[in-house]
Amino acid sequence: MMPIKSVSNPIAYKPPEDRPIATGRVIDEHGLAVAAASIDVLSTSVPITDMARVTDSAGQFKIELPAGKIELEASTRDGRYGRVWLDGGSAINFEIIVRTQQKGR
Numbered sequence: 805m806m807p808i809k810s811v812s813n814p815i816a817y818k819p820p821e822d823r824p825i826a827t828g829r830v831i832d833e834h835g836l837a838v839a840a841a842s843i844d845v846l847s848t849s850v851p852i853t854d855m856a857r858v859t860d861s862a863g864q865f866k867i868e869l870p871a872g873k874i875e876l877e878a879s880t881r882d883g884r885y886g887r888v889w890l891d892g893g894s895a896i897n898f899e900i901i902v903r904t905q906q907k908g909r
Contacts, residue, residue, distance in 0.1 A: 823868040824895035830863045830878040830886070833903050837863030838880060841902060846887070847875040869893060878902050 830838040843857040843865050849872030857865040859878070867876075871893035877900075879885040884902040 823870050824893065825866050826869045826890070826892075826896045826898065828865050828867065828876070829897075829899045830859050830865075831899055831901055832884070833901060837861075838878070838884075838902055839863060841878045841880050843867070843900075844877050844879070845874065846877050847873070848892075849873050850892075869896070876900065 828843065830841040830843070832838055837859075839859055839861045841859045841863070843859065845867075848870070850870045857867055859865050869890065869892035872891075874890045874892050875887060876890065877885060877887045880902055882904075884904050886900045886902040888898060888900045890896070890898060
Protein backbone atom coordinates (compact mmCIF):
# COMPACT_ATOMS: atom_id res chain seq x y z
CA MET A 805 0.00 0.00 0.00
CA MET A 806 1.38 3.41 -0.98
CA PRO A 807 1.41 6.24 1.56
CA ILE A 808 -0.92 9.17 0.97
CA LYS A 809 0.98 12.29 -0.05
CA SER A 810 -0.14 15.69 1.11
CA VAL A 811 -0.60 18.36 -1.52
CA SER A 812 1.18 21.62 -0.83
CA ASN A 813 -1.16 23.69 -2.99
CA PRO A 814 -4.67 22.19 -2.84
CA ILE A 815 -7.50 23.65 -4.87
CA ALA A 816 -9.23 26.16 -2.65
CA TYR A 817 -12.92 25.65 -1.97
CA LYS A 818 -14.99 28.52 -3.30
CA PRO A 819 -18.35 28.87 -1.52
CA PRO A 820 -21.37 30.10 -3.47
CA GLU A 821 -22.00 33.81 -3.66
CA ASP A 822 -22.34 35.30 -0.20
CA ARG A 823 -25.89 36.43 0.34
CA PRO A 824 -27.18 38.32 3.36
CA ILE A 825 -29.21 36.31 5.83
CA ALA A 826 -32.53 37.87 6.84
CA THR A 827 -34.37 37.00 10.02
CA GLY A 828 -38.13 36.82 9.78
CA ARG A 829 -40.80 36.35 12.40
CA VAL A 830 -44.37 35.21 11.86
CA ILE A 831 -46.98 36.68 14.19
CA ASP A 832 -50.76 36.66 14.38
CA GLU A 833 -53.04 39.72 14.40
CA HIS A 834 -52.53 39.97 18.20
CA GLY A 835 -48.73 40.07 17.91
CA LEU A 836 -48.21 36.53 19.20
CA ALA A 837 -45.54 34.29 17.68
CA VAL A 838 -46.76 31.57 15.31
CA ALA A 839 -44.74 28.35 15.54
CA ALA A 840 -44.57 25.77 12.72
CA ALA A 841 -45.74 28.19 10.02
CA SER A 842 -44.55 27.29 6.52
CA ILE A 843 -42.56 29.96 4.68
CA ASP A 844 -42.59 29.79 0.89
CA VAL A 845 -40.87 31.94 -1.71
CA LEU A 846 -43.63 32.88 -4.17
CA SER A 847 -41.75 35.22 -6.44
CA THR A 848 -38.17 36.33 -6.88
CA SER A 849 -36.26 38.19 -9.54
CA VAL A 850 -33.24 35.87 -9.12
CA PRO A 851 -32.83 32.19 -8.16
CA ILE A 852 -32.83 31.45 -4.44
CA THR A 853 -31.58 28.22 -2.86
CA ASP A 854 -33.76 28.16 0.25
CA MET A 855 -37.20 27.65 -1.21
CA ALA A 856 -39.15 26.72 1.95
CA ARG A 857 -38.75 27.11 5.69
CA VAL A 858 -40.72 26.43 8.87
CA THR A 859 -40.80 28.78 11.85
CA ASP A 860 -39.40 27.73 15.22
CA SER A 861 -41.24 27.90 18.57
CA ALA A 862 -40.66 31.69 18.69
CA GLY A 863 -42.11 32.14 15.19
CA GLN A 864 -38.67 32.91 13.71
CA PHE A 865 -36.85 31.71 10.60
CA LYS A 866 -33.81 32.69 8.54
CA ILE A 867 -33.52 32.94 4.78
CA GLU A 868 -30.93 34.03 2.19
CA LEU A 869 -31.88 37.26 0.45
CA PRO A 870 -30.27 37.80 -2.94
CA ALA A 871 -30.54 41.27 -4.47
CA GLY A 872 -33.91 41.97 -6.05
CA LYS A 873 -37.59 41.75 -5.14
CA ILE A 874 -38.75 38.70 -3.19
CA GLU A 875 -42.30 37.76 -2.21
CA LEU A 876 -42.68 35.45 0.79
CA GLU A 877 -45.81 33.79 2.13
CA ALA A 878 -46.35 32.38 5.61
CA SER A 879 -49.15 29.87 6.07
CA THR A 880 -50.45 27.82 8.98
CA ARG A 881 -52.17 24.46 9.20
CA ASP A 882 -55.39 26.14 10.35
CA GLY A 883 -55.67 28.22 7.16
CA ARG A 884 -54.17 31.57 8.17
CA TYR A 885 -51.66 33.22 5.88
CA GLY A 886 -49.84 36.45 5.14
CA ARG A 887 -47.49 37.78 2.47
CA VAL A 888 -44.69 40.28 2.32
CA TRP A 889 -42.52 41.77 -0.45
CA LEU A 890 -38.89 42.42 0.41
CA ASP A 891 -36.04 44.20 -1.33
CA GLY A 892 -33.24 41.68 -1.00
CA GLY A 893 -29.52 42.18 -0.91
CA SER A 894 -29.14 43.21 2.73
CA ALA A 895 -29.55 41.53 6.10
CA ILE A 896 -32.83 42.68 7.62
CA ASN A 897 -35.35 41.75 10.28
CA PHE A 898 -39.01 41.63 9.27
CA GLU A 899 -42.39 40.26 10.30
CA ILE A 900 -45.19 38.54 8.43
CA ILE A 901 -48.66 38.82 9.98
CA VAL A 902 -50.91 35.82 9.36
CA ARG A 903 -54.67 36.26 9.39
CA THR A 904 -57.72 34.22 8.59
CA GLN A 905 -58.78 35.48 5.18
CA GLN A 906 -62.47 36.23 4.70
CA LYS A 907 -64.29 35.12 1.58
CA GLY A 908 -64.34 37.69 -1.19
CA ARG A 909 -60.95 39.20 -0.35
